[in-house]
Amino acid sequence: MKLRHYWLLAILLPCLAVAGSDDAGPFKAGEDYDVLAKPIPTESGDKVEVLELFWYGCPHCYKLEPHLEHWEANMPENTMYRRLPAVFRPPWLIHAKAFYAAEAMGVLDKMHKPLFDALHAQKRDIYDEKSIIKFVAELGIDSEQFAKTYRSFAVQTKANRAKQMTGRYRIRGVPAIIINGKYRTGTAKAKGEERLIQVINALVAKENGK
Secondary structure, eight states: OHHHHHHHHHHHHHHHHHHHTTOBTTBOBTTTBEEOSSOOOOSSTTSEEEEEEEOTTOHHHHHHHHHHHHHHHTOOTTEEEEEEEOOSSHHHHHHHHHHHHHHHHTOHHHHHHHHHHHHHTSOOOOOSHHHHHHHHHHTTOOHHHHHHHHTSHHHHHHHHHHHHHHHHTTOSSSSEEEETTTEEEOHHHHTSHHHHHHHHHHHHHHHTTO
């Protein structure tokens, strides 16, 4: 009888180890973050990629922004942070194209936070092409060049790809954070902005083998 128990234990122990292998420190897979069924290739090379999917019109993304800014300034070594504008509906595509147009012109830093502030702190209605172009002109950005870039094939292609990737990551809302193409979390899943940063750091450490 004892031999049978030892035999069962020998079989079950490896299974238990595998079951817990997706946890990251005190944070649990399925509770604080999800493990993607199939890893998605990253753009970070040998570094651990932390990808934020967001929408300028999302109040939760706006609330998270200062936390991510602080995290980015102090992020762990061997880590790359990048943003991906999520696209679920037509207004989201407008903002995705604005993001990529500003990025292509090298003025994303000049537009990113002011657009968030305008939409949320100032409650402005900037949800179509005309209002976007008018807004960037207020920031001192060349509006003619911006409009041309915004309507370009390259920007449209990037925005369409952002829509495709939004689906591939199987997110239900924003903000969503993808760590190294393997793990998905967000403020709702991690239960708050500060705890989300802790989950991100734990998963980055896990990917770095620490």
